[in-house]
């Protein structure tokens with residue numbers, strides 16, 4: 176998005192990323208030019224009250240189409256999603272939101288002449304037969320979760336609309352995201368958020384993944400930067416569309432616990448493995464090759480593990496009144 180005053184709509188504005196993306200976009204483009212669209216989860220007050228908001232059920236084409244027309248939307252960030260673990264237990268809802276919702280957003284954006292659509296993918300688009308270390312940008316996509324299958328659908332449809340339907344669609348494959356503003360939800364990587372609540376409140380946390388489960392992870396400010404930077408990138412430099420790997424760091428639960436213990440001596444980490452979320456995590460890569468994003472639009476993350484832990488403990492400590 177240039178700095179024009181075109182209206183931007185964000186779906187999933189109550190979610191972990193959406194609830195931080197909306198304030199960032201409003202700061203960049205003006206509060207009245209960013210519409211926060213939510214559905215089942217109530218919008219956080221600061222998102223709801225600082226600019227236009229709407230209720231949009233992305234599983235309904237008509238809902239999406241009506242919102243794009245009502246707000247004269249020029250660009251859209253599609254952040255709605257049923258996350259990995261919840262999707263496995265709610266396949267019909269996950270299909271309606273993650274698959275039909277992705278189609279509805281792309282087709283409604285095309286038919287309403289939007290200039291740009293950002294449809295984030297995830298490391299979940301990879302599966303157990305994808306190379307695990309330094310996973311290439313262009314490689315095998317055979318995910319074994321409904322969430323991952325939906326992300327592959329979103330990527331391929333995003334590329335299809337970009338190449339054959341004249342819609343500028345862009346997307347990044349996000350790692351697990353760590354943030355302090357919203358409570359951890361039903362993802363597989365949410366242990367990396369919940370651990371900070373446990374460390375600050377009780378000095379202990381029981382992790383549902385094995386201590387040696389390495390996963391690509393990213394701190395929220397970098398995730399927001401990746402979405403906005405890609406959205407603003409010069410289209411002439413882009414060879415990919417909706418499927419850019421973006422990495423920042425990779426760590427295991429044990430490494431994260433050690434980093435927290437370096438700041439909270441005596442922090443106790445215990446383990447009770449959840450077979451569902453362990454199986455999901457085991458199907459995902461350990462680390463990503465994000466050279467295409469760095470080359471094509473200058474991707475350059477700022478937070479490593481230590482910087483994230485310091486910032487999380489400071490901000491979450493304040494949020495929890497500690």
Ligand code: VAH
Nearest residue numbers: 258259297351362363364
């Ligand atoms: C999840 N946080 O755990 C999300 C993310 C790569 C993980 O997609 O489902």
